[in-house]
Amino acid sequence: MTGIRVAHLSYSYGAKTALNDVSFEIARGAFCALLGPNGAGKSTLFNLLTRLFVAPTGRIEIAGHDLQANPREALAKMGTVFQQTTLDLDLTVRQNLSYFAALHGLSGRDRDRRIDAVLDRLGIADRVREKARTLNGGHRRRTEIARALLHDPAVLLLDEPTVGLDAAARRDITDHVHGLASDGTTVLWATHLADEVAPDDRLVVLHQAKVLADGYAKEISGLKPLQQAFLDLTGADA
């Protein structure tokens, strides 16, 4: 059973090709890193996966639901953490999560129970009454991940979620999301940092709008460190 299936996806901004015949599959409960340098097409792929854009060709399935044919079912199964923070900084953590819960039709005691559960899971239950503006970068990211898990999605998409965080917060969040995959959530983690990818992770390398490599990280890197293998693949200088 696949968590995410992308088949022959292409997308252009006018004459500039952002994605060219991109295909890959991620099994349910797997952690897959989408590694690519800046401008590789990662954010465009995320915009297509979240249906902010619609690709003229290709097909996307989320937890078995065709995104084009059944967008509501597919989006209901998906949690997303965007690269740019999407918290309302003037609202408290609970108000931010309540707003998102309502956008998924959750209300009342069920909503409150879910909010308490995800905040506890992310270790930020004590921040629930604080305004998002007062949180540090790491806690803001945790809040966004907690929010993305509120509706118990089968698939979690994270677009460069560690941008702007210090090393400790990066490690913390990377480890936590790996744990979510172990619990059965399919994770697609976009990054340009090879050190966020574990050897046993699935890895899709995206470069200049195409999939350069698709397999397990340890297979793609071979005997080299992944960072070096990635630089060799993309033709960048070490």
Added chain:
Amino acid sequence: MTGYLTALAAIVTREALRFIHQRERFVAALVRPLVWLLVFAAGFRAALGLSIIPPYQTYITYETYIVPGLCGMILLFNGMQSSLSLIYDREMGSMKLLLTSPFPRWWLLMCKLVGATAISVLQVYAFLAIAAAFGITMPMLGYLTVLPALVVAGIMLGALGLLLSSFIKQLENFAGVMNFVIFPMFFMSSALYPLWKMAESSELLHDICAVNPFTHAVELIRFALYVDFNGAALGWTVLAAVVFTAAALWGYSPEGSGIRRKG
């Protein structure tokens, strides 16, 4: 259906909270029409003679004449303010959160529109209360019968804001909206002077004013404030609301261009 209403309540509440957090916006929204009412109208009263035109039964002061136009001004500026908020949301990324909800996109945008209209209508009532305190009053029942007119006009102007936000690329371009949308719509309408006055100076300008949807929104409000009904004004306002809403929904559809401005 409960889920739809949950989303509606949350989006309207968020719009209200945002408004409460921006007290300056509320003050500015009230000060602008009050300056027109208490300063501009006082000076203009002597220069402009008004004959008895429907819905008025007697001669009226100029201050009384422009109250419906200033109600429309509040709705117009708020519609554009909501457009500005939408562009800000897009630049800040929170629009993505809204548009990736599993609810249909048309419903989510309609919720935004309802929230923005509710806030606009509250501001109009605050303005009418202050105008009444200065002795510029309407028939008591008019304060009630104007409510549906304000809602229809508010939705039409909010939909225009929504449409503009789907085409404006950056926040910085919003000044162009002031110059090319707000000012022409306001000045080329019946908000400040009746259309027959405009016809005296230019037939062409009169014709432009007559097709301006803002003119019809103002006339709808004017008649409703005097417990009267202007069917043509309602028809034009509803038609404009439908056209603007349909175009805005297309602009924000995945196939349209609204969210693509900031990928």
